[in-house]
Amino acid sequence: MSDLERDRREAQRELNKPDERPDASLRITRRTFLHKSIVAGAVTGAATYGWFPLINTLNLAYGAQAPFSFAWISDTHLYPKTVNTRFVEKATRAVKEVQGMKPAADFLMFGGDLAQLADPVELRLGNDILKEITIKKHFIPGEHDWYLDMGKTWVSLFGNSPWTFEHKGVQFIGLDTVSRAPDYWSATKMSPKERMGHMATLDGSVAGPWAGVGSDQLQWLNKTLSPLPKDRPIVIFTHNPLYEYYPPWNFWVRDWRQVHEILKPYTNVTNIHGHTHQVLYNEIGTMRSIGMLATSWPWPYAPEGVPALTKPMIRANPGDYFDGVGWAKLSVTAAPRVDYEYMMWRKDVYAEAQVDSGTGDNDNQILRPRIADQMWPYK
């Protein structure tokens, strides 16, 4: 048994206690029913390669006071216009479409990675593009926004995290999962550009397991949640997923166990995240986690498998740079239901067969981490 599988089985034992059940007021939504049918093997869309804990068949119901919707945009990865206009085009398109929503969304959630290299030019470009959205906007940073000047420009433009607000009966929380990286730059006296360069490399081996909530935010989260009734609908926005999907690409937070200890008593928790640039869905204890698309480019699914409840997205055509990317509309209805809709810019979102998702290749894809950033001229 590999270390990864051992970790996952430990997670299963910890999080899936035999006497634990979702809140009785919850009922199955159409979307979750679809996921259950995938789990039963009725559809070949999901590739459950690699053992993933099959957690509670959760579904979700929000006792929202009135229906409302909000939009999510993330992972725009803007370069200066002199270098690349492609990402600018796509971010602009997402912004126009969000602004054009009818009825208008209650707010926009920007989920991080506005810039590519945290250059103030890139961040200000993003700010200018987002100004076209006139509804309220909330922000959390991505790692690409932070490590050039350790968040100085980001905070001056978009404010601090974590934050929380209540809206129509739902408690929204924004956590920063990117700024608490263990220091990998001081010992070798890296320049800010070098530091950012290593952080910007998803498969790099220098920045290490940088994604984490951190003890200060964990305490804040606990304090923020403790006055709330245990069945209060809670939506937590993060850049990285709040579970262990694929640590080598920081598709996780390193303290996800502590996060779940805090979230355990609450029966209506949804985590919405960016960073992974792909359709994802998972359920951990009484929390469900939904991965959002990037506007910039899609990433392949992790080589060791996707969560069993994920219906994978269609494999993008690399020749079409609008394929496999987009934004999302999320609706909270008065009837107890939450819907989310991926606004992908090409016709299909989901793969109907494994061959169309790329996940079918995962069982014959043995990969190795890169070596060059551990050797001269980096060291």
Place this chain on the structure above:
Amino acid sequence: MRKILTWRGGLLLLAAFLFNFVSRMGDVQAHKEKHTPEQLKAFQDVFMEQVRVGDLLFHGDGEAEKKFGVNLSKTGMACAMCHPFASDTHPHEFPKFQEQIQEFATLRDMINWCIENPNEGERIDVNGPAMKALEAYHYWSNKGSVLDPGKH
């Protein structure tokens, strides 16, 4: 009698010669000398240096591109941005009909397609050092994947 002895002797001599020849066939090699461990290490070092260079090119290292006189991207993007750990490149599935190119293609053809299209870079010599280094990195990164040529 003498004729028989001579004839038998000749046969024995021939048999001895053939036996000696066949038994020494296991010693026939492509090289005059067996490889020493030092030589094998040297071959491996040459390969790993190409993997290192290919890794740098794959990750958009400007200095490496300058050294080889190549321009792999005009968009600021690098191969690794869509293919972390060289995932989803599937070198073990080439050659095959490649949809994007609309022809039967090798890995090197696909590398050039990616350089020219999503990266908007300049096509590189398919037999040049940059291409060989990139190829070395692709294969090394996917080592252990089962050969499955022709797979879509």
